[in-house]
């Protein structure tokens with residue numbers, strides 16, 4: 001039911017999971033379901049992601065063979081510990097794309113970082129392939145590896161910063177962890193506020209109720225939009241007068257502040273925070 005309804009909730013993209021949300025004895029039937037879903041007309045206009053099983057398992061390669069042939073947009077590789085994991089995936093991808101007539105390089109990748117090794121190697125992973133559109137942190141496996149547990153977020157602080165810096169160095173997106181308690185709206189929003197301030201491009205979600213909340217929290221407020229307009233206006237006036245730095249209500253306005261204001265205006269095109 002989830003598979004056939006997911007697109008109606010208007011997410012930015014839909015991720016089908018073949019990894020830890022699928023029981024071992026269901027791996028083959030789940031792969032077949034996803035293979036067919038990817039080719040259905042209702043999934044042609046939305047970005048599709050499939051989280052395959054690790055290539056270290058007996059299922060990973062079969063998953064990759066199926067989803068690439070079915071035309072998936074992005075493959076999410078779980079438990080990416082090193083750039084070698086991505087090189088191995090790329091070798092298979094290039095062969096499968098050739099065999100099924102897909103343009104070479106058209107399948108993009110998202111690497112999920114879920115261990116201390118992955119965090120330490122984050123920069124090398126983020127730079128390992130032109131196919132990478134983003135890297136994501138996955139908290140539950142990570143805290144297991146770190147011999148701790150999910151708590152107030154302090155347990156993820158170093159990993160979040162490492163993943164985020166790696167993504168920025170490589171010029172790709174950074175995605176934050178899933179929030180597991182779909183009934184805890186306040187906890188979810190607190191976490192979203194933190195990751196937005198840190199600079200994450202978004203977050204992996206597990207339930208449709210989280211989509212609108214996330215989109216709203218990422219939208220700029222009316223006040224921010226008005227301020228951004230004033231900044232751009234002041235900057236344009238300064239430029240006409242040959243000034244590199246201008247002041248708005250006593251506050252300095254220069255290059256990065258103007259860039260930020262333009263980004264706020266760009267973001268406001270998809271909505272204003274309620």
Ligand SMILES: CC(C)(COP(=O)(O)OP(=O)(O)OC[C@H]1O[C@@H](n2cnc3c(N)ncnc32)[C@H](O)[C@@H]1OP(=O)(O)O)[C@@H](O)C(=O)NCCC(=O)NCCSC(=O)C[C@@](O)(CC(=O)O)C(=O)O
Nearest residue numbers: 002006017020021112138139140141178182204206207208
């Ligand atoms: C959490 C819950 C059980 C709540 O169930 P509930 O029944 O209370 O949900 P309700 O809100 O009542 O559902 C209302 C309506 O929405 C439909 N609906 C719900 N969820 C939907 C959905 N996801 N997609 C489309 N449709 C959906 C539902 O069918 C119903 O439709 P209808 O009957 O028509 O009204 C359910 O959402 C769910 O199973 N989520 C997916 C869990 C998942 O993805 N796990 C794997 C990724 S994490 C992981 O692996 C850890 C990780 O690896 C992370 C990493 O790697 O990042 C690490 O290491 O950290």
Ligand SMILES: [Mg+2]
Nearest residue numbers: 020114138141
């Ligand atoms: Mg995991």
